[in-house]
Amino acid sequence: MPEVLSKPSAESTLLELDERLKGRPKICSDCGLCGSSLRPLMAQSCTFVQNHVAEVELRLHGRTRQPGDELLFGIYREMYAARIPKPPSNAQWTGIVTTLGAKLLEQGLVEGVLTTRAVPGTRFAPQPFLARTPEEVRASAGNKPCISPGLSLLDEAQALGLKRLAFIGTGCQVQMLRALEPRLDFTKLYVIGIPCSDNVAYPDQLRFLKIISRSPATIVHQEFMQDFRLWMRHEDGKVEKVNFVDFPMDKIGDIFPPSCLACFDYPNALADLTIGYMGAPFGWQWLMVRTTLGAELFNLIKPDLEFTPLTVGGNRREGVSRYVGMLAKKPGRPPALIRKFVAFLQRWKGAKGLEFARSIIEMKLLRNLQYLRQNFPTHEGKIVPYHVYEALEPYAPAYRQAFGREMEEEKRKGE
Ligand SMILES: Cc1cc2nc3c(=O)[nH]c(=O)nc-3n(C[C@H](O)[C@H](O)[C@H](O)COP(=O)(O)OP(=O)(O)OC[C@H]3O[C@@H](n4cnc5c(N)ncnc54)[C@H](O)[C@@H]3O)c2cc1C
Ligand code: SF4
Ligand code: SF4
Structure with missing residues (x-):
């Protein structure tokens, strides 16, 4: 097996993809596992070595997927379109994810929330972060649309002796976490999943915005919207919109890492609760309650939500x-x-x-x-x-x- 490099996560996400993944298998999303003491479990846990979807579904649900929507969305009990009526200003959509993470800490249901904030001095470079207070979770709102080694902080959570943890992350991170779960020493592990379309390394994200936007330095928020356009909000509040079909792919080149091109878990199907937007009417968020813990999470956030029918x-x-x-x-x-x-x-x-x-x-x-x-x-x-x-x-x-x-x-x- 090739040597696997472990780097401090704060700096590693600023590196070019090749340098960052040096010594790793060719298909690697830098989920963080190989930058932690769990690295010896990589061969058994990495979804790009061997996927464990059926096995994990049997463990979580006692069954695998039924024909129909489950084949695409993963196993779910309930599905909703909802939003927080007055969203926090730093939220990606209406802030359901971080509001829920903060509530888990407020109510003492967990001792820590593994989330992703921005590397200080950047808007979009991800830095995995173990939040211990509700304020810290809320401060981590908003997408950092770049691959991020979230699982690297499992070490910190275990070293602190935390027994009840919430993890917020993308599908690949959740796939590895679920494969590892039986070997981890948590008595409660809530898994809040965000869907993930495609992701890039941070330097590629900067290059992409330079090509696409009239003012890349002032972008504070971006999202690939259901109207087939990329929306970029600038510091002055103005929203710049670019059609997907107008992306100059010849200039952008192959920016997606092999992992995102070999990833089969867009809807984060192994989470307890998935919170995204793409199945909901425009402006609303899309929630899929998958497990008993997912139902517990949903009931915790429900009083903060308003609902609309799915369409x-x-x-x-x-x-x-x-x-x-x-x-x-x-x-x-x-x-x-x-x-x-x-x-x-x-x-x-x-x-x-x-x-x-x-x-x-x-x-x-x-x-x-x-x-x-x-x-x-x-x-x-x-x-x-x-x-x-x-x-x-x-x-x-x-x-x-x-x-x-x-x-x-x-x-x-x-x-
Ligand atoms: C790269 C990427 C692609 C996405 N693509 C889609 C999509 O195609 N369809 C869809 O429905 N949803 C997608 N999402 C999820 C969506 O954009 C929102 O993050 C989600 O709906 C939650 O919104 P919110 O307002 O509740 O989150 P907030 O309350 O603002 O919280 C956002 C949470 O996302 C976490 N986060 C931010 N960046 C990362 C990262 N790089 N890695 C891991 N966790 C991170 C933060 O820790 C924070 O807890 C994507 C997210 C990311 C990061
Ligand atoms: S994706 Fe994660 S588990 Fe797989 S090789 Fe990369 S860091 Fe290791
Ligand atoms: S597209 Fe898949 S592999 Fe890439 S970051 Fe998202 S969940 Fe991970």
């Missing part, structure tokens, strides 16, 4: 099938007029609400399956979880036509 709009099938065809072609940027038309169609005709969430999860599964097949063909049987092939089954004909091979061939080999 479904449009039909994703045709668009996602077209996407399969696009995956097989060389990426290129259409002329400006066509891009304008595509952006218009996406906004007005595109899938909405839960159908939007289904479509972007499917597209990520398809893109990543293809990425693995092209770049790490021997890893497919270990990294791709069982549910992916069944979830993508409706696109098998489009896949066959685009790539001249079967979508499910790896699964069939194992049968």
Whole structure:
């Protein structure tokens, strides 16, 4: 096994990706495990070595996923669209995640909350942080849209003798945490998951904003919105919006780490409670209660929330099938007029609400399956979880036509 470097997390997230992951396996999201004393457990715990989705689902739920939405969203008991009516000003959306983390500490349900604040002097460089007070959790609100070694602080939590902990993190971090959980010494571990589309190393994030924005230095908040645009809010309160189809991919290049291109857990399916936005109507947050602990978390935050019905709009099938065809072609940027038309169609005709969430999860599964097949063909049987092939089954004909091979061939080999 290659030597694994451990670096202090505060500085490591400022490094270029290559330098940061030096000595690591080629597919690594720097989840933090290998920067901790748990490193010897990497081979058994890393989802990019061997995924443990079915095993963890059996442990958490006593079953694996049923056909339908669970194949895409993961196992859930209840699903809501909700928001905090008066959100804290530093929140990414309405601050449900950090308000919940703060409440856990206020009510003495946990002794610490593992969260991610910004490296001092930066807006978006992530620094994993073990918060011990509600104020510290609230201060960590807002996305730092970069890969972050959150699990590195499990050492600190264990050294302090904490027995009741809440962890807030992305899908890959949660996958490793769940695989490790039976070996950890916590009596209570609440896992609050945020969905995660794609992520980048911090220097790549800075480069991306420089290319995309008219004023990268003044951006205080950014989000990839359901209207197929990136919204960037500046210090003066103005919001700059750029259509996804207008991103100059030739200039941006391959900024996503191999881990995010080999990741099959967009909705953070192994969390107790997932809190995102993409399945909710515009302006609302999307909550999936998954476990008994998730129900406990939800009941704790419920009095702070207002609710709206979940909605479904449009039909994703045709668009996602077209996407399969696009995956097989060389990426290129259409002329400006066509891009304008595509952006218009996406906004007005595109899938909405839960159908939007289904479509972007499917597209990520398809893109990543293809990425693995092209770049790490021997890893497919270990990294791709069982549910992916069944979830993508409706696109098998489009896949066959685009790539001249079967979508499910790896699964069939194992049968
Ligand atoms: C890289 C990234 C991509 C995302 N993509 C999607 C998406 O496609 N669809 C979707 O529905 N939701 C996505 N989310 C989640 C979403 O943007 C919000 O974070 C979530 O809805 C919570 O909002 P909030 O206002 O309740 O959070 P807040 O109360 O503002 O709290 C945000 C929490 O996020 C944590 N956090 C911030 N940055 C990181 C990081 N880099 N790694 C780990 N934890 C971090 C902080 O610790 C904090 O606790 C993404 C988040 C990140 C970090
Ligand atoms: S993703 Fe995490 S567990 Fe896997 S190699 Fe990287 S740091 Fe280690
Ligand atoms: S896309 Fe997946 S691998 Fe990348 S940071 Fe998000 S959860 Fe982790």
